[in-house]
Each structure stands twice: as structure tokens, then as C-alpha cells.
Amino acid sequence: MRDRSAAPVARAGRSPASASLDLIVCCSDGRHLAALVVVPLRGAATLPWALLEDGAGHEAAAQRLAREHLGRAPAWLAPLGVAGEGRRHPSGAPLSLTWLALVPQGTPAPEGHAWVPVHAMPALPARQQPMVAAAVAALRDRMDLVPIAFRLLPPEFTLTELQQSYELLLGRRLHKASFRRALQAAYLVEPTDAWRSEGRGRPAQLFRYAPRRRRGHRRPVRFELLG
Amino acid sequence: MRDRSAAPVARAGRSPASASLDLIVCCSDGRHLAALVVVPLRGAATLPWALLEDGAGHEAAAQRLAREHLGRAPAWLAPLGVAGEGRRHPSGAPLSLTWLALVPQGTPAPEGHAWVPVHAMPALPARQQPMVAAAVAALRDRMDLVPIAFRLLPPEFTLTELQQSYELLLGRRLHKASFRRALQAAYLVEPTDAWRSEGRGRPAQLFRYAPRRRRGHRRPVRFELLG
DNA sequence: CCAAAAGTGTTGGTTCTACACCCATGG
DNA sequence: CCATGGGTGTAGAACCAACACTTTTGG
Structure with missing residues (x-):
């Protein structure tokens, strides 16, 4: 059905990636906020990510990435941040784009994925480590300007x-x-x-x-x- | 003193630029918000901009760009947005990063620059056209989370x-x-x-x-x- | 009946905004 | 003197949160 290896939109090695794209997908389990993590057969958990050869269309790329990891379009998708300072992606991509997606409560985690409460995240790659907390903070900050609470529901x-x-x-x-x-x-x-x-x-x-x-x-x- | 030609941090043509960087610098004139525009000897006005070969250090690049156009560091600097969808920079840079800076009331506009009230912006390059309005909206949205009003003052x-x-x-x-x-x-x-x-x-x-x-x-x- | 949903009335507290007023101080 | 800065008291409106209660409706 899906390729479990976190199907990058652009494969590393073809041409130098211009940016890495990480996606935090949040969902409510009724009691807590949870984030979608990719749980490979072996190795550490990661957030969904991809490499972009060309930053143009990175919103579309984020949409695509969300679809690939969810099997459906998210209910909400917004840019969370750009980082060029911190640790960079192993591929050497100089820019790190982060997007934040919301899906309704009850959305099942596809094969190879799991919903993990945001207060109990497993060890993630160093670049991704701070992203979940940033996502939660952004949701709380924007919840009275944007209908966040509604996007967590069907x-x-x-x-x-x-x-x-x-x-x-x-x-x-x-x-x-x-x-x-x-x-x-x-x-x-x-x-x-x-x-x-x-x-x-x-x-x-x-x-x-x-x-x-x-x-x-x-x-x-x-x-x-x-x- | 300064190079009036909007001194790009990276010159086009050396290697393909990975991103364009545009800067909206806002200031209060006591009655209205104003944005800094570059007024070349001939040609249309623009917002300060630069090309980045390497997105890494784009925050530092934004700092540098602000310094070059102001002669001093801004009182506040924050990322405003990333766009990959709209019109791209003539150089072909695939990503467009926008940063927002604030300087205190009374900061003089250097040679070749002018403060223009945000409600009376001149024609700007197509890519930059929507940025000023987005900047103003962002300032209004964030003003009770971030001390925006204070950064507009000495x-x-x-x-x-x-x-x-x-x-x-x-x-x-x-x-x-x-x-x-x-x-x-x-x-x-x-x-x-x-x-x-x-x-x-x-x-x-x-x-x-x-x-x-x-x-x-x-x-x-x-x-x-x-x- | 019971449990849960939906809704009403009311109350006490806080916040927001405005009006009127006070005093201080420099020109 | 007067204009401006800094501050108090107070009052009305709006808002927030809680308590208590009623009604509806399925199991």
C-alpha cells in the first residue's frame, strides 16, 4: 500500500536537496494531543519528512507528504517554521522547513505509524526533537485566531x-x-x-x-x- | 558608505541561489506604520532583498541584510513566511523567505531609502507586493504575545x-x-x-x-x- | 427510572472603558 | 495662568465562570 521508508518526495543523491521538510501531524485521542510518528521495522522513530530538490511547491510537497503518511488529506496544514541555524539534515540540506498538520480525532494511524501523545515522545532525530513542542506551542498560541479546536474534530x-x-x-x-x-x-x-x-x-x-x-x-x- | 544596489548577500550567477530573502522593516512615524523601501536612482522601488546560495544561516543573513539597509541592527527580527508557490524571484530562486524587522520610531532612512506609510505603498515587484500587508497583519496578530509595541519605540x-x-x-x-x-x-x-x-x-x-x-x-x- | 444532552436563570467576580477629578511641574 | 504628565475614585457595561435547576429523550 505505502512505502514504509518515509518516501521522500525527492530522493537524496540525485541533485543536492535545497531543503528538508518535516511534518508534525497532530490529532486528539480524546484526552491528549498526539503526533504521528513513523515507526520503522528497525531503527528509531521519526517524524514524517522529505527532501526537496526545489523549494518551489513546498506547500504542495507538504500536502503530498501528509497524504502519503495518512492516506488522506489533513484537515489543516500550515507552515510552522523555517530553520537554517540548527543541526541540518544528514543529507546536507541547508534549509529545514517545518509544517504542521491537523487531522480529526479518530483518524487511524496507517501501517508503520503510530499516534504518540505529545508529552511522551520517543527519541527523535536531533533536528526533529524540538519540533513537536514548537508545534504544540503554536497550536495553543493560535487557537483563538484560527479554528484549531474544530480541525481536531470531524x-x-x-x-x-x-x-x-x-x-x-x-x-x-x-x-x-x-x-x-x-x-x-x-x-x-x-x-x-x-x-x-x-x-x-x-x-x-x-x-x-x-x-x-x-x-x-x-x-x-x-x-x-x-x- | 553603503552600496545602494541592495547588496545581495549572495550574487546571482555564481551558483544557483537556493532562496530569495525579502525583508520588511517597519517603523512608526508617530501616526502610522511605515515600511522601509529602497528607492534606486532609476527604476521602481523595492523592499530590501538578497539571494541566498545556502539557506543555512538565513537568520544571520536577514540580520546582515537589515544592518546593510539600516546601518544598525533592528530592534526585532522574526521570520514572516516562506513561499514557494507564488511568483518566484527573477533569479529563479525556488524558495522565497520573508523576514520582518522592527526599528524604533525616529530611526532615519539611509541614503537611497525611504519610510513609506504601509497604507500608501508604491508599486513593488510582484513577489513583494503582498508582503507588506502580510507583515502588518502579522504584527497585529502577534502584538499581544510579543512586545511589538515596545520594539517600535526606543x-x-x-x-x-x-x-x-x-x-x-x-x-x-x-x-x-x-x-x-x-x-x-x-x-x-x-x-x-x-x-x-x-x-x-x-x-x-x-x-x-x-x-x-x-x-x-x-x-x-x-x-x-x-x- | 436513570443517564446524558440541551438549555435557562442567576449570581458573583473580574475586566474594560469611560468620566470626573486630583496634584505636580515647567514655560 | 495653562498645558501636559501622572495618578485616584468610581461607575457602568461587558464578560467569565460557576451553581442550581428544568426539560428532553433513549436505554
Whole structure:
């Protein structure tokens, strides 16, 4: 089905690679954030990576890389960073591009891959070591500008799932009634006509992310986040 | 003193450039954000740029580029983006790296350069055209995580200047007493023993940015910024 | 009945912003 | 004097988080 050897988009040795591309794919397992690692038959685990001969189309390359390692397109894909300073890739690629992808909760890890909670990462190649933490920090930083919490869920989700997604990113528990009231006021979701019966209790209604125009909202001055 | 021809860090033609590097340098003129443009004797204006043979050390290269165009180190320097998709540099460099620098209000534009308000940019090369808007958006987005407003000021500044800096970034007027109360509560600045007499009225005390440890601050759920 | 989902009312706290006012100081 | 800087008190609005409660609906 897939080549387990982390199929580089460009093979080393043809022409000097201009950049290495590493991908952090994050997913929620319901309780924690997890990252996708490649677990080869022998040898150490790595994050998905590739070499680029030509940096042009590196976004497309990131997309391709994500597809190859997931079997599907990610729900979200964004550049995480560029590094030229740190340890470079063994191939000698002078630039290291990092991309961050999100997939919905429940996405299975393909053969040769595993979801590993981000707080329990195995030893990774030196270049990749700091990337997971950077990814988590970036997710937390951007979660109120970008619908991160929604991309960790399938297109249709229950409000309880959404709340858990937020709790996971914020790292603390939220109050159910308050969460829903605030969500209501923000016009971020719309109900579908589908319901999901979870076993016992009343079935949960499914919602989808459908932000509506928000009226003029002026941002307050926020000093507290600086330090 | 300086070479006006936008002294590329690596000259085209020696070996294929691996990346182009563009720099947006922003500064406040007290009323608006302005960006540094290179104004050649003949031809169109450009943003400072360079070609990199080797992406390694591109941060150092950005530093160097900023120094060359400013005559001094910027107060802040951060990567803004990587693009491989759009129009590429005429040299054929496959990757386009963009860095964003800030310098304090009052920094003079060297010979052959000019500060241009970001809302009135001249025609730039196609590749550079969207960069200024992206830079402004990035500044607004990150201003409450990173001390952007402070980097637009000299190390010592008056509270009125700081408030103007915030007003410029937020795009609206703030209330003086409230601004200062909030600033006080955030332990972000410390007074120096210097005062500056501005003409009439009581002299203003100078402050410096000196954030102190902020106690455990839990972030509220923010839905309002999504949409 | 019970469990879970969905939603209402309300309350207490904090934050944001504004208004009005104070004093200090240099020209 | 007056303009400006620095600061206090306070008030209203908005927001946040929690508690308690009701209603709905499947098992």
C-alpha cells in the first residue's frame, strides 16, 4: 500500500536537496494531543519528512507528504517554521522547513505509524526533537485566531466533543453551560439535523463549524500575555 | 558608505541561489506604520532583498541584510513566511523567505531609502507586493504575545509614546487613565530616573520595558476572534 | 427510572472603558 | 495662568465562570 521508508518526495543523491521538510501531524485521542510518528521495522522513530530538490511547491510537497503518511488529506496544514541555524539534515540540506498538520480525532494511524501523545515522545532525530513542542506551542498560541479546536474534530461533532477539544488545548476543564452559552453568542456553529446516540442518555445533536459574520468587535488591550 | 544596489548577500550567477530573502522593516512615524523601501536612482522601488546560495544561516543573513539597509541592527527580527508557490524571484530562486524587522520610531532612512506609510505603498515587484500587508497583519496578530509595541519605540520611552504605539497597532484611540492602570497592573515597565521636557507642561518620565514574572494567568476561552 | 444532552436563570467576580477629578511641574 | 504628565475614585457595561435547576429523550 505505502512505502514504509518515509518516501521522500525527492530522493537524496540525485541533485543536492535545497531543503528538508518535516511534518508534525497532530490529532486528539480524546484526552491528549498526539503526533504521528513513523515507526520503522528497525531503527528509531521519526517524524514524517522529505527532501526537496526545489523549494518551489513546498506547500504542495507538504500536502503530498501528509497524504502519503495518512492516506488522506489533513484537515489543516500550515507552515510552522523555517530553520537554517540548527543541526541540518544528514543529507546536507541547508534549509529545514517545518509544517504542521491537523487531522480529526479518530483518524487511524496507517501501517508503520503510530499516534504518540505529545508529552511522551520517543527519541527523535536531533533536528526533529524540538519540533513537536514548537508545534504544540503554536497550536495553543493560535487557537483563538484560527479554528484549531474544530480541525481536531470531524466536520460534524457534538458540543461535548468540541468542549473536550478546547479543554485539551487550554489544558484545563471548562464549565459546560458557560461554554455553550459563549459558543452560542459567537455564532460559530450551526446544528445539523443529525443526532448521535452514544449509548445511554439522550442523543447528542451534531453541529458543524459555520462561523457567521461577527459584528464590529474591537479587540481589547491585552498586556497580560506578554511577559 | 553603503552600496545602494541592495547588496545581495549572495550574487546571482555564481551558483544557483537556493532562496530569495525579502525583508520588511517597519517603523512608526508617530501616526502610522511605515515600511522601509529602497528607492534606486532609476527604476521602481523595492523592499530590501538578497539571494541566498545556502539557506543555512538565513537568520544571520536577514540580520546582515537589515544592518546593510539600516546601518544598525533592528530592534526585532522574526521570520514572516516562506513561499514557494507564488511568483518566484527573477533569479529563479525556488524558495522565497520573508523576514520582518522592527526599528524604533525616529530611526532615519539611509541614503537611497525611504519610510513609506504601509497604507500608501508604491508599486513593488510582484513577489513583494503582498508582503507588506502580510507583515502588518502579522504584527497585529502577534502584538499581544510579543512586545511589538515596545520594539517600535526606543529603549526608553514615555507612557504617552507607548500608548500611541498601541493605538497605532490597534487602530483605535485608547483612554489614558485606563491604559496606564492596565499597564501598571501588568508589571511590564519600570521607570527610569530620567525625565524629558517636551516643551510646555510637566516633563514626562521615561520608562523601559522590563516585564516581571506574571503570576499564573489562565487564558479565557476566546471565541470572538475566530469567524 | 436513570443517564446524558440541551438549555435557562442567576449570581458573583473580574475586566474594560469611560468620566470626573486630583496634584505636580515647567514655560 | 495653562498645558501636559501622572495618578485616584468610581461607575457602568461587558464578560467569565460557576451553581442550581428544568426539560428532553433513549436505554
